[in-house]
Amino acid sequence: MRIALLATIPALMLTAQEAAQPAISFDARHHDFGKISPDKKVSHKFKVFNKGNAVLNITGVNPSCGCTYTAPAKWSLMPGESTEIEAIFNPTGYRGPVRKSLVVISNDPKTPSETLTFEAEIIQEINLKSNAIFFLDVPRTKPMNSSVRLDSGNGEKVEITEVKAAGAPYYRFSHRNEGKDAVLDITFDGKLVPSGQQRGADTITIRHTNPRVPPIVITSQWELKPAITVSPDKVVWQEQAGKELRTKLMLKSTTGKPFLLKFSSCTNANVRVEGLSAKPAEQQEFTVVLGKGAKPGTTNDWLKLSTNDPDQPELLVRIAAILS
Numbered sequence: 001m002r003i004a005l006l007a008t009i010p011a012l013m014l015t016a017q018e019a020a021q022p023a024i025s026f027d028a029r030h031h032d033f034g035k036i037s038p039d040k041k042v043s044h045k046f047k048v049f050n051k052g053n054a055v056l057n058i059t060g061v062n063p064s065c066g067c068t069y070t071a072p073a074k075w076s077l078m079p080g081e082s083t084e085i086e087a088i089f090n091p092t093g094y095r096g097p098v099r100k101s102l103v104v105i106s107n108d109p110k111t112p113s114e115t116l117t118f119e120a121e122i123i124q125e126i127n128l129k130s131n132a133i134f135f136l137d138v139p140r141t142k143p144m145n146s147s148v149r150l151d152s153g154n155g156e157k158v159e160i161t162e163v164k165a166a167g168a169p170y171y172r173f174s175h176r177n178e179g180k181d182a183v184l185d186i187t188f189d190g191k192l193v194p195s196g197q198q199r200g201a202d203t204i205t206i207r208h209t210n211p212r213v214p215p216i217v218i219t220s221q222w223e224l225k226p227a228i229t230v231s232p233d234k235v236v237w238q239e240q241a242g243k244e245l246r247t248k249l250m251l252k253s254t255t256g257k258p259f260l261l262k263f264s265s266c267t268n269a270n271v272r273v274e275g276l277s278a279k280p281a282e283q284q285e286f287t288v289v290l291g292k293g294a295k296p297g298t299t300n301d302w303l304k305l306s307t308n309d310p311d312q313p314e315l316l317v318r319i320a321a322i323l324s
Helices: 002-019
Strands: 024-026 030-036 042-050 056-063 067-070 082-089 096-106 113-122 132-138 144-152 160-164 171-178 181-188 199-208 216-224 228-231 234-239 245-253 261-266 271-274 283-290 297-307 314-323
Touching (some): 024 113, 042 113, 056 067, 056 082, 082 096, 132 144, 144 199, 160 171, 160 181, 181 199, 181 216, 228 314, 245 314, 261 271, 271 297
Parallel strands (some): 030 113, 132 216
Antiparallel strands (some): 024 042, 056 096, 067 082, 096 113, 144 181, 160 199, 171 181, 228 245, 245 283, 261 297, 271 283, 297 314
């Protein structure tokens, strides 16, 4: 009887040692911040418990991108003790619904890692569908209009106070309100673009009354309608080498203003121009010639022409040849 009792004591001790384990638990594993502004950090404290019967050691808290954490007040918890892990989220640069997480590592043998999550909806106080506008194929004789809408994201009225485009006198601005939103109307006047300029990009700064939102910056990209058009817009030859190849081009003023055309240069020495008129006209016809000396192969070149039109002082025509 005594021998049997002694034999059971080690087994009982082993069972007690195995039963002594930490057990991590949380008051909640998820938190919803709801709708928040992108310019303010938010935080939430997750409460951590040790519901086991051995010391719980927290060995790491690993946040996902976009959030940080403060170290727990206690890294080791006796049975029945608790602490807090604070998740701090910086919403700068985020928009719309966001979900982030923290992975808590401990010596709990059953759940050595636990994931805590939080979510938020980042509300922009002033929303733009796009931060770029385009004025393409703008005639010099007629203005072109566009609009930019500034939507209220927080229910407050958006009020524009000032709009500027430094160094770009060809813009005119006006603004109005539609409910809580603001609408900026932009007029691009091609007549005010300096001679010789055909395309460009400008920065437009919009100031408003919301002190929490910095001035809004949008980019305007523009391109004027050509003052002179070329037909066809490129020359392509596919022939046997050793032949003289000829193509007629027609240039026409889009404004009805006579212009003078003169040959400037070509990147292919075998290309020449014939039939240029010495008199200004609304239309100019001439012939592009590829000489017999062109060798077999494929070439891609540019024909450069000069005009006396200040709105389009230079024209480029692509020349391609595939000679067998």
